Amino acid sequence: MNPLNPMHAPSALAGLFAVNLMSDPVSVTHYLVVGAIMFTAGIVCMAVKRNALGVLMGIELVLNGANVNFVAFSSPYLQGEQTASIGLDGQAIALFVILLAAAEAAVALAITLNFYNNHSTVDIDQADGLKG
């Protein structure tokens, strides 16, 4: 461990903001923050968008935020003393997530186009045909 790194943060947020961002090495937490922001943006996007393709974009953001976390935990750069590393497994899972996201996007897009052909709209508020 490099003794020059000031990681004696008194509070949680100070660990990210109070230290010198120019010289402080990146840790897993930095990546987790990015993943959390992308995940939250995706959840909100899925919740508020009324365009079906907008909901699909939210799903992509959520999957991508999860991928950031997987890659961070598997990274050989970011581990202090291999305390939190999951090794190569994280990269393999991230690869599977990317492939399954491609499959999911293809099917969701097909469903959206089918809905558009049948109802002449992509507003998901109009998709209430199954409501009892």
Added chain:
Amino acid sequence: MLAVINWHSILFLVFAGLACAFAVAVVVADNIVRMAFYLVLALGSTAGLFFLAGAEFIGAMQLMIYVGGTLVLLVFGVMLTAQAPFISIKTSTNDRVLAGVVGAALLAVLLQAAFSVEAWRRPGVGQVANPSATPLGMALLGVRVDDPPAGTSPSLVRSGYLLPFEIVSVHLLVVLVGAAYLARAKRRRTPRGIETADVAASGGSR
């Protein structure tokens, strides 16, 4: 002064800022075409983050499959459905406020979890092997050539990923067949014009 600057951190901040900013821009934007463009930029910046984390192969796959394949598919979907009333469908202000509150609460929980573990806050030691896709490729073939982490008992056998690899490949085939079936070219019909269109198409032979 220049030697003090950690260029890895600088590049991380640049890519992380771009990724987060464009992810938020996807949520804020109303225009569906702009949302697609912002999503492309956000996922491209994430590929930069993957490169900086030492996952070169994942970053390349992110660029080629995600940005180059999936999002192009999404942009095609946007172009096929981008009629004038659907370019920007407004969300009501109440829904926006409610989603903002829920999103802030979720973000607070996630950030608290991210900062809660001391080991995750320790900066990396920076010992990196030569960049190579061999361990990942061999793992997908069922053979692990990467070193086990220190402290792991040697009795722990690390499994490969041959079975998930096969499952994903068959899954992709099934999905392609299903997508081609779902999105096959059909005559566009309006909800009210179904009967008249069918009668007209049958040509009155009955």
